[in-house]
Amino acid sequence: MAICQAEDADGSLVMALPLAQQLKQRILSERQLTATIGIASNKLLAKIASDHKKPDGLTVITDQEKVLFLRPLPVRTLYGVGKVTEQTLNKVGIATIGDLQDYPGDLRALVGSFGPKLKQFAFGEDDRPLEIGDEIKSISGEETFLNDTDDRKVLRACLKEQAADISARLKHKRLGAHTVQVKVRYGDFTTLTRQITIETPVTEASDVYRLGCFLLGRNKLVSRPLRLLGLGVASLREPSGQQLVLL
DNA sequence: TCTGGGGTCCTAGGACCC
DNA sequence: TCTGGGGTCCTAGGACCC
DSSP: EEEESSOOOHHHHHHHHHHHHHHHHHHHHSSSSSEEEEEESHHHHHHHHHTTSSSEEEEEEEEETTHHHHSSSBBBGTTTOHHHHHHHHHHOOOOOOOHHHOOOOHHHHHHHGGHHHHHHHHOOOOOOOOOOOOOOOOOEEEEEEEEEEEEEEHHHHHHHHHHHHHHHHHHHOOOOOEEEEEEEEEEEEOOOEEEEEEEEEEEEEEEHHHHHHHHHHHHTTTTTTTEEEEEEEEEOOOOOOOOOOOO
C-alpha cells in the first residue's frame, strides 16, 4: 500500500504516519492480515517504500533523505526497469541506483528516450500524476492448450468462447471496438499478433469471432499447431449502433 | 522457472495523402 | 512522370507491470 502526498514538505509526510498506523491496525483487526505501507511525496517513492520491510512494514521516505535512501538499491527497483533494461545497465557497470545517480554519460545511448526519465527516477523525482480513472483501453483473452493443436474444431470453439467473453465485457462497459486482434504462439514459443482496424465498432460476439477467424485465415496463422490462441479488442469507443460492414 | 494471463506504453516501418 | 517532405494512421513486436 502506498501513500503519496502531493505536497513536498516532509512535515506532511510525517503527519501521515498516525493515519498509516491506524490503517494497519484496522486491516489487522478486521481481516487478520498484516499490511506494509509506504509514505512518500510521489508514486515512485511511495511504491518503493511500500515494498520495503515486508511484511508488516511502515516506511517513510522524506524528500530530504530520498537520494541517499535509493543509493544502495538495485536498479531493478525502479519503475520501468525490467530484466532487459537491467541487463543493459549492468553491462556498463550500473548495478545500483547510486551508480545511476553517478553515471556521467547520456543514458539515452543505453535506454533511448527513457534516459532522462530514468535519471529523474534515480534521484527520486517523479512528476507522474495520480490516476484515479478506470478507463479501459483494451480487452482480451487467451488460452494455452495442454497440447499444441491445429484442430479447427478446438480452435473455433476456443475463439467463440473468447469472443463471447469479450462481447459481454464490451456490453457491460457499453463500448464498441474499432480494432480486433488475434495472437498465436507455436510450440517453439514464437508469438505472432495480427490486427485489423474497422470503421464501425463491433460489440457482438459473432462479429468479434468472425473478425478473429478472418485474421487467422488471412495471415495463414494455423499453418502449424498452436500452443496458445488469443483474441482481443482495442480502440474502444461508444458503439455507433450501425451494422458491421461485411468483409 | 523452458515460459500463465491480462493489461499499458513505446517504437519503428510502411502505406497513404497532400 | 518523377522526386521529396511531412503528417497521420495502421501494424507488429518488445519491454514492462501486476
